[in-house]
Amino acid sequence: MTTQHQIRRRAAATTPVLLILVLLAFVLLVLTFGDRSTARMATDALISVTLVVGFWIFAGNSGVISFGHAAFACVGAYVSAWTTLRPAMKTMLLPGLPAWLAQAEWPVFAAALAGGAVAALLALVTGAAILRLSGIAASIATFAFLAMVNAIWSNWTPVTGGTSSVVGLARYVGPWVALGWAAAAILVAALYAHSASGLALRATREDEVAAAASGIDTFRHRLLAYALSAFFCGVGGALMGHAIGVINPDAYYLSLTFVMLAMLVTGGIGSLSGAVVGVVAVTLAGEALLTLEHGVTLAGVPVSLPPGSQQILIALAMILVLVFRPAGLLAGREIALPVRWVGGRRTDSN
Amino acid sequence: MSLQLVFDALSLGGIYAIAALGIALIFGVMKLVNFAHGQFIAFAVFALIVPSANAVATLGIGALPAPLLITLVLAIGAGLAVLAERLVFRPLRDASPVSLMVASFALGVMLQNLLLVTYGGRPKAVSLWAGLGAPVPVLTAQVPLLQLIVIGAVAAILAGLALMLKRTRIGLEMRAAAEDFGMARLLGVKANVVISGAFALSGALAAVVALVLVAQTGVADVRMGGQIMLVAFIATVVGGMGSLPGAVAAGLLIGAASALLQAFLPPEARPFRDAFLYGLVILVLLARPQGLFAPAGAKPRV
Numbered sequence: 001m002t003t004q005h006q007i008r009r010r011a012a013a014t015t016p017v018l019l020i021l022v023l024l025a026f027v028l029l030v031l032t033f034g035d036r037s038t039a040r041m042a043t044d045a046l047i048s049v050t051l052v053v054g055f056w057i058f059a060g061n062s063g064v065i066s067f068g069h070a071a072f073a074c075v076g077a078y079v080s081a082w083t084t085l086r087p088a089m090k091t092m093l094l095p096g097l098p099a100w101l102a103q104a105e106w107p108v109f110a111a112a113l114a115g116g117a118v119a120a121l122l123a124l125v126t127g128a129a130i131l132r133l134s135g136i137a138a139s140i141a142t143f144a145f146l147a148m149v150n151a152i153w154s155n156w157t158p159v160t161g162g163t164s165s166v167v168g169l170a171r172y173v174g175p176w177v178a179l180g181w182a183a184a185a186i187l188v189a190a191l192y193a194h195s196a197s198g199l200a201l202r203a204t205r206e207d208e209v210a211a212a213a214s215g216i217d218t219f220r221h222r223l224l225a226y227a228l229s230a231f232f233c234g235v236g237g238a239l240m241g242h243a244i245g246v247i248n249p250d251a252y253y254l255s256l257t258f259v260m261l262a263m264l265v266t267g268g269i270g271s272l273s274g275a276v277v278g279v280v281a282v283t284l285a286g287e288a289l290l291t292l293e294h295g296v297t298l299a300g301v302p303v304s305l306p307p308g309s310q311q312i313l314i315a316l317a318m319i320l321v322l323v324f325r326p327a328g329l330l331a332g333r334e335i336a337l338p339v340r341w342v343g344g345r346r347t348d349s350n
Numbered sequence: 351m352s353l354q355l356v357f358d359a360l361s362l363g364g365i366y367a368i369a370a371l372g373i374a375l376i377f378g379v380m381k382l383v384n385f386a387h388g389q390f391i392a393f394a395v396f397a398l399i400v401p402s403a404n405a406v407a408t409l410g411i412g413a414l415p416a417p418l419l420i421t422l423v424l425a426i427g428a429g430l431a432v433l434a435e436r437l438v439f440r441p442l443r444d445a446s447p448v449s450l451m452v453a454s455f456a457l458g459v460m461l462q463n464l465l466l467v468t469y470g471g472r473p474k475a476v477s478l479w480a481g482l483g484a485p486v487p488v489l490t491a492q493v494p495l496l497q498l499i500v501i502g503a504v505a506a507i508l509a510g511l512a513l514m515l516k517r518t519r520i521g522l523e524m525r526a527a528a529e530d531f532g533m534a535r536l537l538g539v540k541a542n543v544v545i546s547g548a549f550a551l552s553g554a555l556a557a558v559v560a561l562v563l564v565a566q567t568g569v570a571d572v573r574m575g576g577q578i579m580l581v582a583f584i585a586t587v588v589g590g591m592g593s594l595p596g597a598v599a600a601g602l603l604i605g606a607a608s609a610l611l612q613a614f615l616p617p618e619a620r621p622f623r624d625a626f627l628y629g630l631v632i633l634v635l636l637a638r639p640q641g642l643f644a645p646a647g648a649k650p651r652v
Contacts, residue, residue: 064448065451129635135447136381137641139448140583140586140587144631145628147624147628151621151625258456261452262456311459311460311463312464312467316460318452318456319456319457322442322453323441
């Protein structure tokens, strides 16, 4: 016998599958018809999916906005750089690394995992303090955490290279690698959202007081989601570095925070599909605006936007979304197969 | 040496307190954590100079005599804040604090990029009131004149604001709105007046911070409001969200802690001063998660 509940769970399970299939189709389309620059764009978009879905695991389920997730991307990127750069390069650029790290030449996959793991560990330690605060105060504290990480990374020159860039990272990240990690992030996010902890966390999002009264330990579930989400942001940061081959602390600061927030808010913070749709929408809009900034010819008339207007217009669009469609494009709904497709005929027991 | 330290702590803490008040005033009336406050500060800084991408700025408003200049910059700060309220935050009045916060962040990015497009990205040299750097002997210490003026001005502003909040009608209405906005409206407090008033005050306070920053550093930089806004945020959290005296006290405390760290940290650790400062703040919050001066009723009762 299949209960209504099981059918709904089955329908919900189609969400990550559908999302991954859409992204797969996107990659195939780009690789078949696009050139090098569209492949680049697809890679960037898929890395953003990893980052934003990672971000959603915490922000979407808990309802607490974090401004600190770019810092996890920063840590992940540098951990991956420390463990994969050639030793000769490291003695030159980063003389302050401890000997075992200076000699390390890890495979890139292990390095990405390490980047995520260190970010998650950092999230556990700092989250233990930050997440004891109430929602809004916790958001502010994550902002302080971001500034703290940026201050350390910009000044700890022997180990991080300071504000100058670290160059020479292996550029192994293309559309397929990025798709693999994006798919992993989506699967884990969907699994977490439907786990006991994910459901408890969503309950605290809807009503913190009622959830506490029902015996839910808000702090514990927030901390778990925070660490899990930091893992994927760490991995996403490492992928960013290995996609362009260069990293520096300011690439992982306010502008990345803004882009991640814009994507999540545009798509809708309430659902996993919203996070993915937001990445796609903002990436496409950004590309279109960038093309316009470089200038196009419309009906024989050259048209171009003044340089720098891309960010202004994306910020404006974000405010308009908040005013006119506060729950985002998807308004908290998930992309899923309709219940009657996955349920089949309902069989009654006799 | 130690007297000098007292003056450093007071002037730095005073500026932090003014910035924190700017954040706390708006949070009090509409539960908005204003992430655009740093850009209000930067905007007021750039209002002083003529738009151009040159490395050395030509003073526009900044060349006017001081009383006129100060009035004008305060008015610009207040006007910008009121405009932001009218265009961005009024349509969002019923939105959740989280949406408000995200919207203010987007507004900040927008303002920053507008400044970048208009003035270029490089920091500019601005010589505003260069004579104020001259040291003045006070008892055993040599104190820059600017520090004395800052301390005096902060004291005057705090006293004036306290009087306004305690004695005038709009002050009373603001405190009532901060306490319970719905109830205040039922009793005849006009929401638009109170909220616009809070934004105007907050914008004017941002302009005060801007003037002090320019006079101190002699630089106009698009990013210059960011660090001070962060400290102001931290001060409002440490002071207890929604408590104005708490924000002021915490701003002063953080200024003092910052001056002490600067003086007593070993030189090789000084670049990390802010990291130590934020670390200290996290320790304080671990002990008192609701802040040092949390207003009663800030925590929902189960």
